Amino acid sequence: MKLRQFAILGLLIILSPVIHTGCRSGPDKRAESVPEWLYSTTSDDRYFYAVGISGQTRKTSEAWDQAIQRARAELGRTIFTHVTSKGLTISTTRGEYSGQIIDILSDTELNFTEVIERWYDRIGIYGPINHYYVLVRLEKKRAKMILQRIK
Numbered sequence: 817m818k819l820r821q822f823a824i825l826g827l828l829i830i831l832s833p834v835i836h837t838g839c840r841s842g843p844d845k846r847a848e849s850v851p852e853w854l855y856s857t858t859s860d861d862r863y864f865y866a867v868g869i870s871g872q873t874r875k876t877s878e879a880w881d882q883a884i885q886r887a888r889a890e891l892g893r894t895i896f897t898h899v900t901s902k903g904l905t906i907s908t909t910r911g912e913y914s915g916q917i918i919d920i921l922s923d924t925e926l927n928f929t930e931v932i933e934r935w936y937d938r939i940g941i942y943g944p945i946n947h948y949y950v951l952v953r954l955e956k957k958r959a960k961m962i963l964q965r966i967k
Contacts, residue, residue, distance in 0.1 A: 850942045851935050853951045863953040864898070866891035870948040880934065887952040888929055895959050913936040929954045 857864040868887025870879040935952035937943060 822849060827905055843881045848939065848941055850937075851933060851949075852953075853933055854935070854942055854949060858951065858953075861874075861956070863955055864894050864959060865951060866894050868950045868952065869943070872944065872946050874876075876948075880950070883934075883948045883950045884931060884952065887931075887950050891952055895954070895963075899963065928958055938943055 853865075854867065865889045865952060868883040869883065869903060870883040870886070873879045901918050929952040931952050935949045937945065937947050937949065939945055940947075942949070
């Protein structure tokens with residue numbers, strides 16, 4: 817009888833890690849780390865920064881492109897907010913300056929942005945699973961040149 821109990825106890829000890837692993841609901845979310853730039857807005861004197869997030873798409877390349885486009889749109893809002901916070905409102909022949917800023921910043925001018933970080937959240941530790949995140953930047957000098965063209 818004691819030999820049988822000893823054999824069962826030994827078997828349980830050996831199988832314990834397998835049983836424990838089988839009970840988990842998915843990958844260990846603590847194993848991956850979220851990039852710092854998702855938690856705090858990056859800023860410096862040389863660049864404007866923005867983060868873009870994809871939706872769930874079938875193709876990886878489409879997800880990255882979508883995240884970049886959304887980051888560019890956010891960058892345009894960041895630049896617009898920066899300009900308006902400085903009190904720069906200039907009338908032009910086409911109407912209000914702020915409307916033109918939005919049009920230009922949402923156009924191809926933001927193709928000068930640079931993607932400096934990418935991150936794929938495959939298990940949903942920051943947000944929804946299978947979403948892609950990018951950090952883009954644009955030189956403040958270049959943003960100023962873009963804005964000067966519409967004065």
